[in-house]
Every structure is written in C-alpha cells, then in structure tokens.
Amino acid sequence: MKHLFSIVLIFSLFSCKTTQTLPDPLQAGWNGKKVCEVLQDTKQQRILKCTFPPGVGHEKHYHNPHFGYTLKGGTFKITDTSGTKTITVPTGTTWSKDQLSIHEVINVGDSTSVYLIIEPK
16 A cells, blocks of 8 residues: 555656746736736637836736737836846837746836737637
8 A cells, every 4th residue: 555655646746737836927916006907818818918107017927928019118127037137128019938937027217118918828
C-alpha cells in the first residue's frame, strides 16, 4: 500500500500544472481600484480597455499572449524581469506578446493614457 501511495504522490507532483499566483490584467488594479474594464468577452477573445490617469499604475500582474493598441499614449515607468525603465508610448503604438509576461507599471506623465488589450482564448 505504501508503494502505491508513493507512486500516486510522485505522479501527482510531476503532472501538476504550474498555477499563476499573480492577478491577470483585469484582476490587477491600483490602490484597490480597477484600471481595466471588459469591452468584450467571447469564446474567441477578451478585449480590455485600461485607463491610467497621471500617478496611477497597474500592480504587478501577468499577461497571457495578447495584442495591445494604444488609444492615448503616455509616459510610464515599467518594472519587469529585465529591470525598471521609463518609456514614452505614442498614441497608435501596437505590440504583441506570444508568451506569458509579467510587469508592473505607473503613469509618470502628465496626461491620462488608455490602452486596449486583446487576448485570444
């Protein structure tokens, strides 16, 4: 019986999928307030609109693969696995990520910045 228990335990350890402990972009907020809202959620995709007034950020969170579009640009301090940097993102900028990514951002500019995040399912 102990042998069977050991086999089940070893199998379960190696078959467990890693779970994400950070919030996703919709769950993450700033000082307890949401910064993203759902514009559309279908079987194929989820579209979020995220708004960052000056001094507002997005707590550390993860993104599954996604496409992004800048509706209104701004200047952000971004902290990710490569360190911290300040970047200016012009209106109309697009980007995409094909793998899981993790970061934290804060709007260090003087105007509100708005983004669309499109996540395929």
